[in-house]
Amino acid sequence: MSTQVPHAEQGIFQKYFWSTDHKIIAMQYLFTGMAMGLIGGYLAYVFRMQLAFPGHSVPGFGIVTPGEYNTVVTMHGSIMIFWVAMPVLIAAFGNFLIPLMIGCDDMAFPRINRLSYQIFLLSAVVLVASFLVKGGAFGGAWTSYPPLSASGAYNLTPLGASLWLVAVALEFVAFLLGGVNFIVTAMNSRAPGMTMYDIPMVVWMIVLASIMFMASVGPLIAGAVMLLFDQTLKTGFYDPARGGDPLLWQHLFWFFGHPEVYVVLLPAIGIVAELLTVFARKKLFGYKTILYTTWATVIISFLVWAHHQFVAGIDPRMANIFSVTTLLVSVPITEMVFLYIATLYGGSIRFHTPMLWAVAFVAEFMIGGVTGIFLGASGTDIYLHDTYFVIAHFHYTFVPIAIFSVFGGLTYWYPKMFGRMLNDTLGKVHFWGTAIPFNLIFIPLFITGAAGDQRRTYNYALFAEQSRPVLQHLRMFATFGLLVMLLFQLVFLFNFFWSLRHGRRAEANPWMANTLEWTVPSPPPHGNFAKLPTVYRGPYEYGVPGRIDDYWPQDVPN
Amino acid sequence: MRAMKFRNRLLVAAAVFPLIPGTAWACPACMVGDPKTAGIYLGSTLVMSALPLFLVGGLAYWLWRRHS
Amino acid sequence: MNSPATLPESRLTLPAQAGAKHLPNSVLGMIIFIIAEIMFFAALMSAHTIARSSALGGLWPPPGQPRLPVERTAINTGVLLLSGVLLWLGNRYMSTTPKVGRRYVAGAIVSGITFVSMQGVEWVALLREGLTQTASTYGAFFYLIVGAHALHAVVAIVALTWVYVLMCLGRRLPAMFAATQIFWYFVVIVWPVIYLRVYL
Numbered sequence: 001m002s003t004q005v006p007h008a009e010q011g012i013f014q015k016y017f018w019s020t021d022h023k024i025i026a027m028q029y030l031f032t033g034m035a036m037g038l039i040g041g042y043l044a045y046v047f048r049m050q051l052a053f054p055g056h057s058v059p060g061f062g063i064v065t066p067g068e069y070n071t072v073v074t075m076h077g078s079i080m081i082f083w084v085a086m087p088v089l090i091a092a093f094g095n096f097l098i099p100l101m102i103g104c105d106d107m108a109f110p111r112i113n114r115l116s117y118q119i120f121l122l123s124a125v126v127l128v129a130s131f132l133v134k135g136g137a138f139g140g141a142w143t144s145y146p147p148l149s150a151s152g153a154y155n156l157t158p159l160g161a162s163l164w165l166v167a168v169a170l171e172f173v174a175f176l177l178g179g180v181n182f183i184v185t186a187m188n189s190r191a192p193g194m195t196m197y198d199i200p201m202v203v204w205m206i207v208l209a210s211i212m213f214m215a216s217v218g219p220l221i222a223g224a225v226m227l228l229f230d231q232t233l234k235t236g237f238y239d240p241a242r243g244g245d246p247l248l249w250q251h252l253f254w255f256f257g258h259p260e261v262y263v264v265l266l267p268a269i270g271i272v273a274e275l276l277t278v279f280a281r282k283k284l285f286g287y288k289t290i291l292y293t294t295w296a297t298v299i300i301s302f303l304v305w306a307h308h309q310f311v312a313g314i315d316p317r318m319a320n321i322f323s324v325t326t327l328l329v330s331v332p333i334t335e336m337v338f339l340y341i342a343t344l345y346g347g348s349i350r351f352h353t354p355m356l357w358a359v360a361f362v363a364e365f366m367i368g369g370v371t372g373i374f375l376g377a378s379g380t381d382i383y384l385h386d387t388y389f390v391i392a393h394f395h396y397t398f399v400p401i402a403i404f405s406v407f408g409g410l411t412y413w414y415p416k417m418f419g420r421m422l423n424d425t426l427g428k429v430h431f432w433g434t435a436i437p438f439n440l441i442f443i444p445l446f447i448t449g450a451a452g453d454q455r456r457t458y459n460y461a462l463f464a465e466q467s468r469p470v471l472q473h474l475r476m477f478a479t480f481g482l483l484v485m486l487l488f489q490l491v492f493l494f495n496f497f498w499s500l501r502h503g504r505r506a507e508a509n510p511w512m513a514n515t516l517e518w519t520v521p522s523p524p525p526h527g528n529f530a531k532l533p534t535v536y537r538g539p540y541e542y543g544v545p546g547r548i549d550d551y552w553p554q555d556v557p558n
Numbered sequence: 559m560r561a562m563k564f565r566n567r568l569l570v571a572a573a574v575f576p577l578i579p580g581t582a583w584a585c586p587a588c589m590v591g592d593p594k595t596a597g598i599y600l601g602s603t604l605v606m607s608a609l610p611l612f613l614v615g616g617l618a619y620w621l622w623r624r625h626s
Numbered sequence: 627m628n629s630p631a632t633l634p635e636s637r638l639t640l641p642a643q644a645g646a647k648h649l650p651n652s653v654l655g656m657i658i659f660i661i662a663e664i665m666f667f668a669a670l671m672s673a674h675t676i677a678r679s680s681a682l683g684g685l686w687p688p689p690g691q692p693r694l695p696v697e698r699t700a701i702n703t704g705v706l707l708l709s710g711v712l713l714w715l716g717n718r719y720m721s722t723t724p725k726v727g728r729r730y731v732a733g734a735i736v737s738g739i740t741f742v743s744m745q746g747v748e749w750v751a752l753l754r755e756g757l758t759q760t761a762s763t764y765g766a767f768f769y770l771i772v773g774a775h776a777l778h779a780v781v782a783i784v785a786l787t788w789v790y791v792l793m794c795l796g797r798r799l800p801a802m803f804a805a806t807q808i809f810w811y812f813v814v815i816v817w818p819v820i821y822l823r824v825y826l
Contacts, residue, residue: 108651176662180655187621188651214658215610218665222673226770235759235766237673243682243763248673251599255606255669303607315596318603324572598679602672609668613661621649 020110021526026096027417028117032124033088036079039128041486043076052472052479054459067156069458070139075131077142078164081260082171083124085402089267090213091120091175093409094182094206096417100517100524101200103191103533103555108184116177123170130163138164141456143253146238146246150230158231165228172217179210191516191555193535197287198554200515200539204291205270209263212298216259223252250309258305262297265397268405269294269336272358275408276340277540278513279355280347281550284540286339293332293339300329310378311385319378326376330369337362337369348543352511353427357408360435361400368396371446386456389449392442399438407434407492414496415510419523420503426495433488440481444474512551515539519555650801656808663778667816670774671823674767681763688762692755694825695748702744703821709737710814713786713807720803724793731790734810738783745776771824775817782810 016024042060049058050069057063064072095113099106107113130137140148140155144164152158186199186207226237227249236242238249277284284290306314306322340362349355371393374380384390407430414422445453448471453460460466460475509518516533517524533555541552562570678686687693716730749769757765785806792799 109655176659180658183658184651184655187654188648211614211658214662215614215665218662218667219606219669222666222669225774226673229759229766229770233759236763237677237766237770243677243680243688245676245680247599248676251603251606252669252673299611302610305607306603315600318600320575592680595676595680598676602675606668606672610661610665613664617657617661624649 018114020106020114022095022099022107022110022113023417023524025113025117026092026094029087029095029120030092032121033084033092036083036087036124040076040079040084041489043072043079044482045486047072047076048479048482050458051460052476054461064458066458067139068136070141070155070456071131071136071157071160073456074139074141074164075127075137078138078168079127080398080402081142081264082168083127085264085398086171086175087120088406089264089271089402090182090206090209091116091178093202093267093271093413094178094210096413097200097517098182098185098203098206099189100416100520100528101203101515101539102186102189102194103516103529103535104185104189105527105529105532107181108189109181112177113181116174116181119170119177120174123167123174126163126170127167130160130167133159133163136160143257144227144249145253146227146230146249149249150227150238150246152231162228162231165224165231169221169224169228172221175213176217179213182210183207183214191533191535194554197291198535198538200270201273201284201287201290202267202270205266205273205294208294208298209266212259212266212301213263216256216263216302219252220256223249226252247309247312247314250312251306254305254308258308259301261397262301264401265333266294266297268361268401271405271409271412272340272361273343274513274515275354275358275412276343277542278412278511279350279352279358280344281350281542282343282347283542284339285342285345287538287540290336290339293335296332297329300325300332304329304376307376307378307381310381323376323378327373330373330376333369337366352411353422353424353431354408354412356428356431356435357404357411360431361404361408364396364404364435364438365400368393368398368400371396384449386454387449388445388453388455391455392445392449395442395445399442403434403438407431410496412511413517414499415506416517416522416524418500418503419506419521420499420501421506421510422499422503423495426491430488430491430495433491434485437481437485437488441478441485444478444481447471448474509553512549514541514551514553516554519553650804652801652805653808656805660808660812663812664816667771667774667820670767670771671819674771674823677763677767687764691762691764692752692757694752694768696825698744698748699821699825702741702748703818705737705744706741706814706817709734709741710811712737713810717803717807728790728793731786731793735783735786735790738779738786738810742776742779742783745772768824771820775813775820779813782806782813786810 010019016028019025046058046061046064047069049056049061050064055063095107127137135152135157137157138144138149138155138160139157140161144161148154149161152161155161186203190199226235229235230237230239230244236244238244238246240246273284273290303325304322306318307326310319310322344359371389375384375390375393411422411427414420449455451468451471452466453468453471453475454466457463457466460468460472506522508521510522511518516535519533520528520530535554536557537552537554539554543550544552681688712730713734716727716734718727719730720727749772752768757768759766759769789799789803789806793803
């Protein structure tokens with residue numbers, strides 16, 4: 001397999017929009033995801049302002065009507081999970097890292113890879129376009145439960161609902177193609193010498209996440225087709241009056257929806273594993289244990305999905321079983337967190353920006369995990385269900401996953417992606433300006449949720465039993481936290497785009513890391529490796545006694 | 559037969575416990591449906607949960623056998 | 627300097643470049659895709675099972691809805707299974723006598739097309755009898771599941787024909803042929819399950 005593929009000089013369009021190069025496709029996913037992230041952040045701003053100052057005009061949006069509020073909340077959830085976390089964590093990092101880290105020139109199916117991005121872009125366009133149709137974008141919550149989602153008479157966004165489903169289905173087709181690519185590439189294209197236990201953890205995690213995605217997405221696509229038929233052809237799959245069953249959707253949705261949580265969690269945990277070892281200059285503690293606990297997570301994650309339906313009227317026998325499995329899944333994840341802490345123990349830690357994000361990920365994710373226990377137990381869940389406690393819980397898991405680890409990964413691989421260093425001081429300012437306000441947003445929401453604030457409420461003052469004016473201060477406090485957090489994202493955007501042109505030029509291995517992507521120039525040329533590498537050892541040989549260097553790249557013979 | 563260790567007895571009890579739901583169930587909508595439908599829901603839940611594990615596990619086992 | 631010759635013995639045997647044992651990319655990719663497809667159909671079947679068990683008054687098919695043509699479809703099932711067998715034979719002969727092998731593949735394609743066309747004829751008859759997607763969940767599930775299968779069958783036939791034409795033009799595509807075969811076997815094997823659950 002020659003990597004010196006002679007290629008004609010390509011035009012801008014050919015190079016950046018029609019490329020089959022995995023690095024360009026990764027950048028396409030990254031920038032699309034970042035653009036969608038800006039939209040998602042703006043939507044959060046709109047509904048938090050409405051909750052803090054109900055009835056007042058929101059600067060940059062205007063008066064929020066109840067219908068618009070539903071749309072904004074729904075689209076924030078959908079965008080952040082399906083169009084930010086998934087494309088950035090799996091598609092962008094997967095595309096960029098897998099071929100570079102396992103030492104091959106490109107994906108197994110480069111043209112399918114290009115098709116995958118194009119379908120994804122189409123899905124994003126459909127979703128954004130749905131804001132413009134009559135009635136506005138979908139307003140039936142991101143879980144899209146029928147009968148609310150099945151009938152335009154209920155959700156008041158008949159066109160938006162269908163477009164939302166089409167966009168989601170297209171997006172899943174895109175990731176289906178991408179997932180096949182990741183798994184096959186990682187299995188078949190590894191550099192000579194790279195055994196199962198020499199694969200960097202982040203590659204393992206992305207591949208395992210793809211396997212989970214593959215095995216769980218089918219039911220959701222089936223359910224989405226049925227829901228689309230209910231909306232457009234007026235069938236009665238979910239209509240109890242005509243022999244259908246609305247609970248069916250919840251089963252099909254959460255059958256995918258819960259593994260999906262782990263689909264985005266695993267790549268994040270993998271990124272953090274890379275950062276912790278490089279910046280603690282220490283071997284990853286318990287590589288095999290982490291790998292096996294990840295497999296355990298994959299297996300158990302298929303057995304927990306019905307815990308989303310404890311109050312939906314499922315069989316109590318089922319609820320009890322799923323309570324137990326839900327609490328069980330915390331065991332492997334907890335073990336991973338302990339192993340990460342053990343990796344830090346006794347290391348010579350360097351607090352560069354990526355390391356700050358990695359450590360913050362572990363700390364904040366633990367809060368998310370611990371509060372999940374209250375929701376996993378079906379007894380307490382009945383009280384806490386649909387309150388802001390749930391919101392705060394899953395933001396304590398999802399924000400570390402989709403924000404902290406992504407910023408950690410971006411600041412770490414930025415020199416490899418763009419050939420320039422980011423400004424570390426600005427990076428730290430951005431870190432503290434994001435991590436502190438994040439806690440200021442969601443700790444108050446734990447309290448309001450425990451006090452009984454229902455989620456998806458447009459204006460608490462309109463409901464006598466929900467009003468609780470005493471909590472309004474906490475709601476406003478959370479909104480201020482969000483404003484501060486959003487403002488500090490400008491620092492990141494400035495740093496990102498300024499460093500593209502004016503950052504210090506990055507050498508091949510600025511962090512003194514071991515994995516194969518650091519053996520090629522920054523940014524890597526077309527075809528990645530001038531000569532395909534051979535692997536001699538695992539990826540985490542830092543601080544090996546008896547060596548002068550404290551790192552030992554995978555492709556160095558001795 | 560030797561009496562089980564306390565720990566093992568605890569594990570068995572924990573495994574059996576979820577199968578005997580108490581009557582003090584707080585969910586108003588649960589168990590009002592047809593028991594036959596409830597059984598089928600439970601059955602298809604079990605099948606659907608186990609199927610991906612068997613598919614992926616089977617593929618992994620097959621590949622492992624091929625390679626070793 | 628990093629020539630593979632300097633690799634320790636244990637590292638040479640384990641990894642990806644294991645020669646003949648190595649599954650081609652397209653075959654492995656297809657198997658993984660089939661796993662997702664199996665889950666898709668399993669979800670449709672389980673949804674159908676639940677709708678069937680919770681039918682109003684326990685009557686399935688619902689009163690006033692036409693019965694599905696069980697016998698004719700049984701024959702059609704046989705045609706599809708025959709197509710799978712023909713393709714399997716075609717694969718066996720392809721390495722030794724490609725000419726005979728190609729003939730069997732052509733037979734598989736023709737019987738596949740026969741299956742899909744007979745399904746189409748059956749749909750037209752059922753629509754005339756008043757079985758529609760909106761009439762009941764019975765009809766809705768019938769058209770959804772059988773339609774999803776028919777869609778897969780059509781895609782598989784197109785792919786198989788494409789590979790067949792390329793092979794007739796003298797191209798050697800063992801991996802692509804193998805991947806297409808796997809897809810067609812999936813379409814063939816999933817059908818009897820659908821027949822047993824939806825028609826009977």
